Structures are given as structure tokens and as C-alpha cells.
Amino acid sequence: MPRAHRVGILVFDGVKLLDVAGPSEVFSEANRSGAGYELVLCSPDGEQVVSSTGMRIPVDASAGDDLGLDTVLVMGGDLFPGTPVGAGLVAAARRLAARAARVTSVCTGAFILAEAGLLDGRRATTHWKHTRTLQRAYPLVSVDPDAIFVRDGGVYTSAGVSAGIDLALALVEEDHGGELARTVAQALVVFLQRPGGQSQFSPSLRGPRPRTPLLRAVFDEVAADPAGDHSVRRLAARANVSPRHLSRLFKEELGMTPAKYVEAVRFDAAKSMLDAGHSVTHAAERAGFGSSESLRRAFVQHLGIPPRSYQQRFLSTGRASG
Numbered sequence: 001m002p003r004a005h006r007v008g009i010l011v012f013d014g015v016k017l018l019d020v021a022g023p024s025e026v027f028s029e030a031n032r033s034g035a036g037y038e039l040v041l042c043s044p045d046g047e048q049v050v051s052s053t054g055m056r057i058p059v060d061a062s063a064g065d066d067l068g069l070d071t072v073l074v075m076g077g078d079l080f081p082g083t084p085v086g087a088g089l090v091a092a093a094r095r096l097a098a099r100a101a102r103v104t105s106v107c108t109g110a111f112i113l114a115e116a117g118l119l120d121g122r123r124a125t126t127h128w129k130h131t132r133t134l135q136r137a138y139p140l141v142s143v144d145p146d147a148i149f150v151r152d153g154g155v156y157t158s159a160g161v162s163a164g165i166d167l168a169l170a171l172v173e174e175d176h177g178g179e180l181a182r183t184v185a186q187a188l189v190v191f192l193q194r195p196g197g198q199s200q201f202s203p204s205l206r207g208p209r210p211r212t213p214l215l216r217a218v219f220d221e222v223a224a225d226p227a228g229d230h231s232v233r234r235l236a237a238r239a240n241v242s243p244r245h246l247s248r249l250f251k252e253e254l255g256m257t258p259a260k261y262v263e264a265v266r267f268d269a270a271k272s273m274l275d276a277g278h279s280v281t282h283a284a285e286r287a288g289f290g291s292s293e294s295l296r297r298a299f300v301q302h303l304g305i306p307p308r309s310y311q312q313r314f315l316s317t318g319r320a321s322g
Contacts, residue, residue, distance in 0.1 A: 003036075004036045004037065004038035005035075005036055005037050005038065005070045005071065005175065006037075006038045006040055006067065006068055006069045006070050006071075007027055007037055007038065007039050007040065007069070007070065007071045007072075007073060008040045008042055008063075008067055008069040008071070008072045008073065008096055008100065009023075009024065009039060009040065009041050009042065009073045009075065010042055010043070010044075010063060010072065010073065010074045010075060010089075010092060010093060010096060010109075010112075011041060011042070011043055011049050011051075011057055011059065011075055012043060012044060012049055012075075012077065012089055013049045013050050014049075014050070014051070014052060014077040014078065014079045015049060015051050015052065015057070015075045015076070015077045016051070016052045016075060016076050016077050016078065016106075016107060016108075016161060017051040017052055017053045017055060017057075018161050018162065018164070019075040019076050019077075019106040019107055019109070019161060019164050020041075020051070020057065020075055022106075022161075022162060022164045022165040022168070023073055023106065023164045023165065023167065023168035024039055025165075025188065026165055026168035026169055026172060026184055026188065027039060027168060027172070029184045029187050029188060030172045030176065030180060030181075030184050032187075033180050033183050033184065034176075034180065035172065035175070035176055035180065040060050040061060040067055040069065041057065041058070041059040041060050041061075042059055042060060042061045042062060042063050042065070042067065042092075042096070043059045043062065043063065043092075044062070044063050044088040044089055044091070044092040045062055045088070046059060046061060046062030046063075046064075046065070047059070052077060052078055063091075063092035063093075063095050063096050064092070064095055066099075067096075067099070068099075069096060069099060069100045070100060070101055070102065071100060071101070071102040071103075071104065071171065072093075072096045072097055072100040072102070072103045072104065073104050073105070073106060073109075073164075074093050074096075074103070074104065074105040074106070074109040074112050074113055075105075075106050075107075075109050075164075076105070076106050076107030076108035076109040076110070076111075076112075076126075076127070076160075076161075077108060078108075080108040080111040080112070080130075081108060081111050081130055081133050081134070081137065084115075085111055085112050085115040089112055090112065090115050090116045093112050093113060093116040093118065094116045094117075094118070097113075097116070097118055101154055102154050102155075102156070102171070103118060103154060103155050103156070104155070104156040104157065104158070104167060104171070105124075105126075105156070105157045105158065106158050106161075106163070106164035106167065107126060107127050107158065107159065107160045107161055107163070107164065108126055108127060108130060109126075109157075110124055110125065110126035110134060110157045111126070111130075111134065111137075113155070113157065114134060114137070114138040114141055115138075118155060119138065119140075119141045119155065119157070120138075120140040120141065121140060121141075122141060122142065122152040122153070122155055123141075123142045123143075123144055123150050123152045124141050124142070124143055124144070124150055124152065124155075124157040125143060125144045125145070125146075125147040125148075125149065125150045125157050125158065125159055126143070126157065126159065126160070127159055127160030127161070128145060128146075128159065128160065129160070131143050131144075131145035132145070147159065148163050148166050148167075149163060149166055149167040149170060151170075156170075156171070165188070165190055166190075169181050169184060169185055169190070172184055210249075210253045210254065211253060212249055212253060214239050214241065214249065215249055215250070215253060215254075217239065218235055218238075218239055218246070218258075219261075221235075221238065222235075222261070222262055222265050223265055226262075226265050226266045226269040226286075226287050226288045227266070227285070227286060227287060227288035228288070230258075230262045230288075231259075232246060232247060232257075232258045232259060235258055246258060262288075263298070266287045266288045266289060266298075267287070267298055267302060269283075269286070269287040269288075270283045270284065270286075270287035270289065270295055270298075270307070271310070273286060273287065274307055274310060274311040275311075280292045280295060280296070280307045280308055280311070283295065283307070292307075295307055
């Protein structure tokens, strides 16, 4: 009998339950098709933990034990990044990573790896809500805000929550090939390779409102009528400043041009109308894209999928065919 591939799953108080359950189900399902994974739940001190739902999770070992792991999964939790990663959790991640050929994180588990120095000089990702925070807090990490998961050498990071399933499927495919991974994906009724990046789940415009009252007024005007004439010249005239001055304010406060901001507002407006069930043509006209083809190009550019595919994916569950 070949030796089992031992997968260590690092958990802690407040760990996101789906972060643990999703990848575990993938590996367990793979075993039903002939894989040989052995899951080892471990915590920093070997004690059981309480998950994000209040459910208690018993563990098999302490992170300090000699576990003979091949792959390590560091899970995430809602307490990060708002709470500093504790020294015990950092030490646990370092100990496990030092003994495994493959180290991975799910969701905000990337903050644990980053605090442990395991992402320095590497590409990585995390939940779209926290990619900017990860980049600011750990400038030695190159953060990809749109990736579902990222592999850099033997270190893998994934986006939020259910992306742990995508990551686990990729690991199974790496270990056992596409046919077995596809069988697992079909059994779990999930994509083997999810179309699009995680930006399809996130709003384009996030972050604080601008400090300058003039810019706040421009923001409100564009948001109130995305389809209006919002050329730089027109916006500057309404704000009673020169186009050059307005462009400089946008660059200083937002890091983008006025035209890019208008495009982002229109894109968000179109997404909202598609979410509400409007047709692609109607959404394109109301949001200021002018034609459905222009909207299609914007969706493919930003999300990697056309607007109709996006709409079918995110329509209310009440619209699903029975």
C-alpha cells in the first residue's frame, strides 16, 4: 500500500467553519475515487477549538507534534485582519510549513502566512474585501486582488471561503490528474475551474469617499445619473475648475482618471441592473454604455465573462428553474 498523503489542517478559535469543511470534503471525496489523503486536524496547542458558528472542532494533534505532513492548509477566520495574528498561531504556521512540501491558505489564512513571513517575495491573494489591507500591511507580498487562488512555488493562497474548494480541487488535480479531480467536482456539484475571477463577487467602487468637497460633489453627480455626459471637460465646468485641476485631484485622491471613475460607476450601475433582472440591452442603455456590445466588452475586460453569463450566475435563487 502506498503511503497516505497527509494533509494538516491548522484551526484556531474563530476559524471559519466552511474554510475547514469545504477542502476537507474535496479530499474525502477524492479518497472515494482512489486517492489516499489522510486529514490531520491540528491547533496551536492541541486543544479543541470553537469555530465561527460556535461549533466545537476536536483536533488530532498539536502543531508542534511531528506529524509527517505533505500538505498544510492554514484556515481563515472573520477575526482577521481586524485582530492581529497571535504569536502562537504564527509559530504554529511556521512549524508546520517548515516540515511540509506544500503550504496553502484559505481566505484570511493568508494573513497568518504573511505574518509568519511565508509570503515575502511571493504572489498571493485573499478575500476580495481584504486584498488592499493585505497589500498595505505586508508590502513584500505581491497581492493579486482578482485571483481565485494563486500558486507561487510550493505556496498556495486562495480567495474567500468557498474558494478553498477551488484550491483543494487544484491540489487534487496536481496530485492525481484532471480526470479524478473532475469526478470530485461533479460529485460535489461545483466547477472544476470556476469561470472568472473574484472581482465578479465584489463591487468595483469600494473605499472611503474623497476628502475634497469638490470631488464629493462630482461623485454624487455621476452616481445620480451614470448615463449622463460626464466627459472631463463637462465635469470640470460643473465643478468650476479646469480639466487639468480636476484630473490632478482624481489622481491624488483616487489614483485614477475621471474617465476611469465614470466607467467604474457605469459598470457598477449595469451590474446592479442585471442583478435586478433587467436585460443586457436595457442595462447598457441606462448605465451609459450606449450599446450591449460596449457593455459586453467591459464585462469581459473586468470579470472575464460576458454580462449574460454573469446575470445567469447571480440571479436570485427564486428564479432558478425547477
